Structures are given as structure tokens and as C-alpha cells.
Amino acid sequence: MLGLSSRNATLAALLVAAPVLAAAQEAPPRYSEVVRSSRYIAVRDGTRLAMHVYRPAVNGRPVAEKLPVIFAFTPYRGRFRDKDGKIVETAQSAELGLKGMTDHGYVVAVADIRGKGASFGRRRGMQDRTEAQDGRDLVEWLAAQPWSSGKVGMTGCSYLGGTTVQTASTAPPHLKAVFAGASDFDKYEFVRAGGITGQFNTRPEDPLSVDLATLPLDEDKDGSLLKAAVAQHAANDPMALLWNTMPHRDSVSRYTQTRFWEEVGPYTYLDTLKRSGIAFYNWATWHDEPAAQVIIAAANLNGRLLMGPGSHCEPPPGVDLGQVQRAFFDKHLKGLDSGIDRTKRYRWWVLDAPEAERWVESDTLPGVGVTRTALYAVGGKSGTVRSANDGMLGMGAGAAGRDAFTTDYDVASKEYFPFWPAVLDEKGLTYTSPPLAADVTVTGFPIAHVRVSSDQPAGNVFVFLEEVAPDGKAENVAFGRLALANRKLSKAPYDTLGLPWHSGRQADVMPVKPGEAYDLAIALSPTAKRFRAGHRLRFSIRGADPRQRNIAEIERKPAETMTIERGRATRVEVPALQPIRFATTK
Structure with missing residues (x-):
């Protein structure tokens, strides 16, 4: 035990060492092969967004079984070549816990947001309602595919964590669970806490050459569609100027002509999020500015919480983030007894504590009830x-x-x-x-x-x-x-x-x-x-x-x-x- 004082003795029963984060011993992988395909999906206004789909396979052919889908919605390109010419795929990211997800009987889907990567369109504003509705359209498209069980989960960290929550705020009928890392709940409080603009989302825009390093989709044999899409990105609203020109929470943006802080603050849609029936799992690290937002989100959305050491979107040491996600998604997308219900809702790392006391499990959020x-x-x-x-x-x-x-x-x-x-x-x-x-x-x-x-x-x-x-x-x-x-x-x-x-x-x-x-x-x-x-x-x-x-x-x-x-x-x-x-x- 942590040697609590008498004034905090009521917390003693809630704080226990928890060095192992796995909810239960999970079943071994079912598959070892994966088949990738990509195509453009037209959303409600006709804008074509780049979608990559990864399906489990046997002998080079995708399995016929209808499987749940894990979806990530990214501004950082779903598939591209890095400066050394190596192909990088978001769907294979170990940091996001996506690597190997197909081996365990999931379809993994990754789409570029409008105005980024290989997607067409103009980004009106970071995580705006256009982007949120795009996410909804793609969730429903994924649920309707013949290889889909009709149940979709979303995952991501940082911007990708934000797209999951923004999509959830539209309450797509087939979105059942969200695993969101290092995201915000109140965009104004996050970017402009105390009325002072901080670093997040205020950096310069990437040059168009970054998007041009995206790999063309299967139907884009000569890369002409990629070039046409990226040409539209030149009209994107500049993020730094968007934030810096709205000093007040209720400022009307000169770019979007809306109260943009409120438009993009998930708290604005709290009632919808609560009524949606979507299960939430929030995670972050203590040495990262979104930590406060993640805890507040867990408090308001009745979600689970994982807090580790380290910096932005850095998985906790010794923790298989994919395994943690699978325990969560197995319950909510497959209806399995993954063991997650037998763990406490909140888990966090105590910085500089002895090894045996580094992990704490509790059904009370960090600090609640502490004098x-x-x-x-x-x-x-x-x-x-x-x-x-x-x-x-x-x-x-x-x-x-x-x-x-x-x-x-x-x-x-x-x-x-x-x-x-x-x-x-x-x-x-x-x-x-x-x-x-x-x-x-x-x-x-x-x-x-x-x-x-x-x-x-x-x-x-x-x-x-x-x-x-x-x-x-x-x-x-x-x-x-x-x-x-x-x-x-x-x-x-x-x-x-x-x-x-x-x-x-x-x-x-x-x-x-x-x-x-x-x-x-x-x-x-x-x-x-x-x-x-x-x-x-x-x-x-x-x-x-x-x-x-x-x-x-x-x-x-x-x-x-x-x-x-x-x-x-x-x-x-x-x-x-x-x-x-x-x-x-x-």
C-alpha cells in the first residue's frame, strides 16, 4: 500500500499496485496474412476521400467471414514514402496499437481526412463539423460493406484521437467504441487555456510536397488523381492563423464565419455523446499537455482511462497497446468476455515511484477525493x-x-x-x-x-x-x-x-x-x-x-x-x- 494518511484513508481500498495491464490472457492470433486494397469513397457532398482497407487473409485471399472494423481517420497520410523511400502505413503502426490487429480477426481501415494526404477537398478547419460528418459517412460506409460485421470502432492518438471523438459526436449508428489518445474535450481550454495561445495546433502548415509523397490509390495508376487532390489542398485554411485570430471562446472566425472554438469543442455535443451508447477509452501520458483534457473527457463520458509516463502519444513502457485495445474492442465489437469488466476503470503510472508501486488501479479518477x-x-x-x-x-x-x-x-x-x-x-x-x-x-x-x-x-x-x-x-x-x-x-x-x-x-x-x-x-x-x-x-x-x-x-x-x-x-x-x-x- 502507499502509506496513506488518515485523512485519505477512504482511498486506500481504491489504490492497488497494478503492474500488469492485460485484462486477461487473450486468445492467440487467428490469421497471419493480410490483404490491402485502397479506393476513393465519395461522402455526402461528393468529395472523394482516400480509404485503405486491410483484411485478414489465408493463402493470399481475404477471409469470407464478416468481421468488425477498426477505423483510423488521419491528416498524416494513411500510406506514404518517407524521406528514405520506405513505405509507411498507419495501419501497421505499433504506436497506435494497430499492428497485428488483423491477425486477431479485425478489418483495419485508414482514411485521409479531406484536404490532406490523397483525399480531395479543402480543409475548412481542423476537426470542424465537415470533418466530423466525413467521419460519420465513412463509418457507415465501412459498416455496410459485405466483409463487415456492421460494428465499427475508432482509434487514434493526437489529431487521430480528435477525429475519433469528433466522429463520435455525430453519433453514427454503427460506431460502437472509441479508443482515443491525447485528444481534447474543450478545444479552447486546450489551445488557448487562460486566454493564452499555446503551441498545440499553432505550428506552420506542412508544404504540399508532404502530401505529394502519399502513395497513389489502387485506381490511380499514373498518380494523376493524387496530384489533382493535392492541388485542392492549397485552399486549406491555415491552422495557426485560424486559432490565433480568435481571442475569445465565442469569437467568430473570419475563416469559417462560425464560433469555431465552440464548433470544434467536443463538450458542445456532450448530450449527443452521452446518448450515443458509444463506449469510450481515453489514454495519454503525464508529460503531455492533453493529460488534463483526457481526464476531464473520461469524467464526462464515463470512459475508461490509461495514463502512462513519457511524452506525446508514447505508449506506456511494458504495455502492449494493441492488447489493451483488443480487450476493449473484443467486448464492444465482438461481444466477448475479454476480462476487461473485471478490471477497474482507471489505471495510471506514478512517476518516480518504486517499481512495485508504479501502476495504480482505481474506480476513482486520479486526484478525486484527495485533500x-x-x-x-x-x-x-x-x-x-x-x-x-x-x-x-x-x-x-x-x-x-x-x-x-x-x-x-x-x-x-x-x-x-x-x-x-x-x-x-x-x-x-x-x-x-x-x-x-x-x-x-x-x-x-x-x-x-x-x-x-x-x-x-x-x-x-x-x-x-x-x-x-x-x-x-x-x-x-x-x-x-x-x-x-x-x-x-x-x-x-x-x-x-x-x-x-x-x-x-x-x-x-x-x-x-x-x-x-x-x-x-x-x-x-x-x-x-x-x-x-x-x-x-x-x-x-x-x-x-x-x-x-x-x-x-x-x-x-x-x-x-x-x-x-x-x-x-x-x-x-x-x-x-x-x-x-x-x-x-x-
């Missing part, structure tokens, strides 16, 4: 001073005081896609605790409360919870962000697990008066982390972050100076399973 411990920003030096801006983090509020920093916009990252925030403590204020007297397991969403003022009529606040090793090396554990103008708290249209929520609607934006202090409440990203004895906790605050791709556009000159007021108003509340105790220091 948060408030750690306050107080004055004085922490004992691990790295600059004049380094204060202490302690159990008591301490005397009132103020600390100031000037936003440093020189935070650009050398990484093209920095999935996890870098430690840049020298760019702002830090408050560091004494060393921990014993290990502490943190599970769930920390919450930051900051009382802050700006010397200009604007300002952004980025907050971080870090672990600091005895040698002084720091690691980011959780993070959040909020624009001062977006500080108003609102009631969310979905279950936020009690976390503070800011609507981002234009009517809720509030003026920022220079020199006036405001109280901010910021939900940090979730984690499950063993903070080790002898290590310290650090609360870091700054005004800019490398994952803002548009820093050059938003930088203010001169930069704003932000003042943090210490005392009870500035603290980080940590969901700790054990009492936080600090060692006595000299």
Missing part, C-alpha cells in the same frame, strides 16, 4: 538560492510582503515542438520548500492562487510546480497559465472535477488597471508523482513561456513588471496522499 495541502509563498531565502528572486515555500502563510519581476520574453525554445515546459526559473520568481522529510505521492490537479498586479493594462501569468533534487536540478511536474484579463471565474458547461474554470468569453474579459492587485485561481496540469525525501518542492511564476509560438507578436516593450503579494493569497495547493513534512534545516 490538497496549501504551500505558501513566504519571504526570505530558501536555502537553495539561485537568484535574488528566490523565496521560501512553506506550510504557513507568513507575513505579508511583495516580490516583483519583469517579464522576460527571451524564452524561445530550440525545439520545434516542446511538449513539456522547460525549467526557466531565472526568468521569474521562485519559492522553494525545505527538503522533504519523507516521500510524498501527489495525485491529481494542483491549484495555484496568486495575488498579482501589473504596471501595464495587461499581463500573463505562468505557474509551475517543480521538484528540486539535492544537487539543485529542477524538474517541472505541473503547470498552468492565465491572462489577467481572463481572471473571472465561471461555471463550466461540463464537469471540471471542481477545478477553477475561466470561460474566455468576450463578455467575461475584465479590464486590467495598472497597479491594481487581482486574485487568480489557476488549475495546473494533473500528475501522479512521488516526490522523494530530501527533494524540495518549488512554486515558480513567470510572464512568458517557450510554448507560445507567437512571442514576437505579443511581446510588450517595455516589458511589464508584475508584483506578487505574499501572504495567504499566494499559494499552491498540492493534492498529496500523505502529510507533507519538511526536514529540519540549519
Whole structure:
């Protein structure tokens, strides 16, 4: 057991070591051959989308049995040649858990979304209703084929996870189960949390040469159809400009002429998703920005959850993602007793825990029911001073005081896609605790409360919870962000697990008066982390972050100076399973 404190003793029965994720010993593969075919499918408006179908085969011929279908809907090309000339096929992806799925009696289908790969058409907007309806049309086409049992499941991670949920939001009659990784539930909250645009979906568009590396379909003998399709992609709406030109949740896009954040937010269709009867399995990793969205989606869709370590769409170590999916799909598409019903609904990895305690199984989502411990920003030096801006983090509020920093916009990252925030403590204020007297397991969403003022009529606040090793090396554990103008708290249209929520609607934006202090409440990203004895906790605050791709556009000159007021108003509340105790220091 994890040594829970009495205040969290009710969780003791829910938290057990779970190093093996297989629901049951599955049957051996039935087939060893696969036959691929590809063709264009015309959806409701006549647009032709590229579809690849992989069927189990015996002696080179597809089996006659009607089988359930696993469908992936991708913007990244279903079948293409990489820079070394090697053929890459999404249907054979081990990372997505698709490799070998045909061996176990499934048909695998992969289609390019409109405006990408070998598909015709223009992409109006990432995961818009056009794309969602395309997914519905393709699901129903797959269900109607003579080799299909009529039951379809969808799978994917990142954008592909998003297409599964978007398709589900149209409630196709034959879509029975969705296995979605690293996707969002509230697109505004994901891309523009706190009113601040982050990195996701804001990168430059791929050149058309990427789509031209797609392999032509079977009927396109000379590649002329591929060239004609890719020529239409030149009219795609630019994703970065689409997001960056909609500052508010209810902004009307100049490209789509709709409230696009709401159009593409799955929460908008929550009632339809709940009534659809579709089974949901959500997964992600702790060191990835969609982690919060995946947990919120599981809470609202009554889905299963798998959270691993690692980065974006990285399968957990030692876990056969295909086997996990098959246990899920075997139940919902084949009606088999796969053993999944005898496992708890939620499974997650505890970072830096001993090997025997790395996996946790529970019927309660991570952090639900866990008491948060408030750690306050107080004055004085922490004992691990790295600059004049380094204060202490302690159990008591301490005397009132103020600390100031000037936003440093020189935070650009050398990484093209920095999935996890870098430690840049020298760019702002830090408050560091004494060393921990014993290990502490943190599970769930920390919450930051900051009382802050700006010397200009604007300002952004980025907050971080870090672990600091005895040698002084720091690691980011959780993070959040909020624009001062977006500080108003609102009631969310979905279950936020009690976390503070800011609507981002234009009517809720509030003026920022220079020199006036405001109280901010910021939900940090979730984690499950063993903070080790002898290590310290650090609360870091700054005004800019490398994952803002548009820093050059938003930088203010001169930069704003932000003042943090210490005392009870500035603290980080940590969901700790054990009492936080600090060692006595000299």
C-alpha cells in the first residue's frame, strides 16, 4: 500500500499496485496474412476521400467471414514514402496499437481526412463539423460493406484521437467504441487555456510536397488523381492563423464565419455523446499537455482511462497497446468476455515511484477525493538560492510582503515542438520548500492562487510546480497559465472535477488597471508523482513561456513588471496522499 494518511484513508481500498495491464490472457492470433486494397469513397457532398482497407487473409485471399472494423481517420497520410523511400502505413503502426490487429480477426481501415494526404477537398478547419460528418459517412460506409460485421470502432492518438471523438459526436449508428489518445474535450481550454495561445495546433502548415509523397490509390495508376487532390489542398485554411485570430471562446472566425472554438469543442455535443451508447477509452501520458483534457473527457463520458509516463502519444513502457485495445474492442465489437469488466476503470503510472508501486488501479479518477495541502509563498531565502528572486515555500502563510519581476520574453525554445515546459526559473520568481522529510505521492490537479498586479493594462501569468533534487536540478511536474484579463471565474458547461474554470468569453474579459492587485485561481496540469525525501518542492511564476509560438507578436516593450503579494493569497495547493513534512534545516 502507499502509506496513506488518515485523512485519505477512504482511498486506500481504491489504490492497488497494478503492474500488469492485460485484462486477461487473450486468445492467440487467428490469421497471419493480410490483404490491402485502397479506393476513393465519395461522402455526402461528393468529395472523394482516400480509404485503405486491410483484411485478414489465408493463402493470399481475404477471409469470407464478416468481421468488425477498426477505423483510423488521419491528416498524416494513411500510406506514404518517407524521406528514405520506405513505405509507411498507419495501419501497421505499433504506436497506435494497430499492428497485428488483423491477425486477431479485425478489418483495419485508414482514411485521409479531406484536404490532406490523397483525399480531395479543402480543409475548412481542423476537426470542424465537415470533418466530423466525413467521419460519420465513412463509418457507415465501412459498416455496410459485405466483409463487415456492421460494428465499427475508432482509434487514434493526437489529431487521430480528435477525429475519433469528433466522429463520435455525430453519433453514427454503427460506431460502437472509441479508443482515443491525447485528444481534447474543450478545444479552447486546450489551445488557448487562460486566454493564452499555446503551441498545440499553432505550428506552420506542412508544404504540399508532404502530401505529394502519399502513395497513389489502387485506381490511380499514373498518380494523376493524387496530384489533382493535392492541388485542392492549397485552399486549406491555415491552422495557426485560424486559432490565433480568435481571442475569445465565442469569437467568430473570419475563416469559417462560425464560433469555431465552440464548433470544434467536443463538450458542445456532450448530450449527443452521452446518448450515443458509444463506449469510450481515453489514454495519454503525464508529460503531455492533453493529460488534463483526457481526464476531464473520461469524467464526462464515463470512459475508461490509461495514463502512462513519457511524452506525446508514447505508449506506456511494458504495455502492449494493441492488447489493451483488443480487450476493449473484443467486448464492444465482438461481444466477448475479454476480462476487461473485471478490471477497474482507471489505471495510471506514478512517476518516480518504486517499481512495485508504479501502476495504480482505481474506480476513482486520479486526484478525486484527495485533500490538497496549501504551500505558501513566504519571504526570505530558501536555502537553495539561485537568484535574488528566490523565496521560501512553506506550510504557513507568513507575513505579508511583495516580490516583483519583469517579464522576460527571451524564452524561445530550440525545439520545434516542446511538449513539456522547460525549467526557466531565472526568468521569474521562485519559492522553494525545505527538503522533504519523507516521500510524498501527489495525485491529481494542483491549484495555484496568486495575488498579482501589473504596471501595464495587461499581463500573463505562468505557474509551475517543480521538484528540486539535492544537487539543485529542477524538474517541472505541473503547470498552468492565465491572462489577467481572463481572471473571472465561471461555471463550466461540463464537469471540471471542481477545478477553477475561466470561460474566455468576450463578455467575461475584465479590464486590467495598472497597479491594481487581482486574485487568480489557476488549475495546473494533473500528475501522479512521488516526490522523494530530501527533494524540495518549488512554486515558480513567470510572464512568458517557450510554448507560445507567437512571442514576437505579443511581446510588450517595455516589458511589464508584475508584483506578487505574499501572504495567504499566494499559494499552491498540492493534492498529496500523505502529510507533507519538511526536514529540519540549519
